[in-house]
Amino acid sequence: MLVYDYSNLIEENIGKEGISSNFLETNKGLLQEIDNEIKAKRQDGSFGFMELPFHQPELNEIKKMASDARKKWENIIVLGIGGSSLGAMAIHQALHHPFYNLLNAEKRNGYPRIFFMDNVDPELVQGILDVVDIKHTLFLVISKSGKTAETLSHFLFFLEKVRKQGDPIKQIIIITDPEKGPLREIARSEGFLTFSVPPNVGGRYSVLSAVGLVPVAFLGIDIDALLAGAQAMAKRCETIENPAYLFALIQFLFLQKGKNIHVMFPYAQALLGMADWWRQLWAESLGKEGNGPTPVKALGVTDQHSQLQLYMDGPRDKIITFITVKDYGNDVFIPHSFKDFPDLAYLGGHTFNELIQAEQLATEVALTKAGCPNGKFVLDNIDAFTLGEFIYCLELATVSCGLFMGINPLNQPGVELGKRYTRALMGEPHFQEEKREIETLKCVHAKV
Template sequence: MIGIDYSNMMEEVIGINGISDLSIKNISSQIENAYNMIANREWKQLEFIDLPSQDTAEIKKIARYIRKSADNFLLLGIGGSALGPRAIIEALSPFHNLKKKPRVFIYDNVDPRTLKSIFTVIDLKKTFINVISKSGSTAETAASFLILWDKMKRALGKEAFRRFIITTDPEKGNLRKIANDEKILSLPVPPNVGGRYSVLSPVGLLTTEVIGINCNELLEGASSIKSICLKNDVYKNPALLFAVLLFLMDKEKNRHINVMVPYMDSLKFLSEWFCQLWAESLGKGNKGLTPYPSLGTTDQHSQLQLWMEGPQDKVVFFIKVNNFGTDIKIPAVFRNIEGYNYLPGHTLKELINSEQEATELALTKAGRPNFTINVPEINAYYLGQLFFFFEMATAFAGALLGVNPFDQPGVEEGKNLTYGMMGKKGFEDKKKEVYEYRKRKGKWKI
């Protein structure tokens, strides 16, 4: 089971920059209220809590067909629809495309160079395409889908529909209509599960199966921590504790930047996934906590200086993996070089763990708050635990901050302006706004 060591957040360890048990006690009523909001399902979008018990038979059936029939699997989606699957691939099979088929490609950002590059390395006739959009109206995914549908129709004619899988709302939206009309295979995103909370739905599970990982192991991991993340005791509920620690650091110490530092390459994209979850869920009404992705030991050589001596506005939390599943011994060569002769006899695991502990201690000595999430190992089971843990922590944090962690009102204006610029019916006023903006924009420039 994953666990949290938060010793280096406490006042008696790091001094005035820390919090105390009294700090936690003083907000006990807020903690209780936040807990009740989640436990009592005050928001209908808390349906993600039920995902660990879903039936995966249809997902597995479709994935078997893809593995048997395809050389390539191209995923079209953005936000949680891409970040979740990418985090799974990088954590569980980071060099998948060099080892086995189908190769997996994720096209999220609508950069034409990227899509053109994908076209140079895949044969569409041997490719399956998973189109993911909960709403079915996401502009980036819609544009990508239109391009791929046209190309696939040109390549395969009337059989093109057989190469698509649409993952969307089970009842409504443009993609649902197209799936029904064109007889395209489809998988549902549960109506009350938002995109950034959907990694443990078909959004992430189909890709998991396509790369040859049993998606039930992800769900089993999530299920194993579910009851713990629903305990009404901040000292026994790691998700609630995580939210409380970062809430208190913001409230009492004005530390609103949360730096996530996994000490394992394969968890780099878990940080990217977490950043969307944390930022889009909590940044509302001039409130919020700012996530910052990092990677140990890499960013000790780029960001650590800032954490140590920069503004007192950060909390660093490490993800430490106890079992890497392998290790490599450092050989006894060039022992005559004084700067190298301390390394032989040790292993890479020893070195990376030493670097993590050294960074932790250095921050602690400098009075900089930090804590560690300990993970036994990285496999589908523990990755499922991490996904569910962070989703629950985000829901608790939203309740503590007094914001709705399931909407994104600040994103809508940008979408509407884009619709106006692209000529979508009903957004003519937004197009006018853009024209007026462009007139003003060039006044100050060099």
């Protein structure tokens, strides 16, 4: 069972930088108020992501298609960006071999390689053609609105390639709004297979919908177990003393204390994608109205050698959350060699498992001794069930923190203007006013 340990966040353990150990009792009324609001929003459909673990009308179709597709495709290319790709990418990285795409088909159990096209850099777009055979590639086009410029540009590019070399009807699946949007209209007119994103589920909260389930199911991941883990966490969160609410409340309390840099620090290479996914979730949901935390991802032990100096000795504006794992799955031993060299000899006979856990604990103790707030999520292992728990926990924590802050955690007004300006610059006729704004923009140029 996933555990949230906040021992090193209370003042008894880290001194004046911490929060009072009775913070839970002090804030019980606020927690109850937030819990009531969340339950009301779940009931009225505002928080649609909370229903995803329990309501999946397309689940059997997803599993059947995934089973039928095994050994059929050499590659899957996901055309999506932000919430349309980060969740599936995180699940894939967490549950598959670290060099999955380099394994042969037999070692991948017949499942295809996967590539995420989440940028419009022309080198990336052109470069993918050098490593995949279009005829043997399945494309998943993912955009809830069906209007995402980056996804649509990728769609147009690869659709042309498939028309020349393959069969678009067999090779393209569209995941979008069930009723509206250009991708839905194109799917109807062209006959593309589709899956739906529930209208009341925002992109960054959509990983447990078809947005995340379709790509990972096609890679052989147990999506039933993923959803079961989310269901288990939802059950735990029926009372107010749960990991999601406590994580949210603590982050909020530290935000009030000026700790506006929130670091997610997994000590498992497999979970780096989860930190990436959380970073978008936290940033787009909570960065509002001139306030909000800045989420930062770090990787243990790699970033002990790049960021830890700042965390230990820099401005006291950070709260750190480790993700630790009890069972890494493999035991890898360090050989005994150079016994006459003490700087090497002490390592021999230990495992890399012991080493990474020692480094995490050493970092935790050092931060605690320095009075730097740090908590941790503890995972028994990394499997689909545990990942489902963690995903639901962080999603619920995010909306909870938004409600503590008094903001809407579902919208993203800060990115909409840039989207409109992009469409204007690319010639979208409905954005002439935005184009005029750009053309008439006056600024002082300063260049070197």
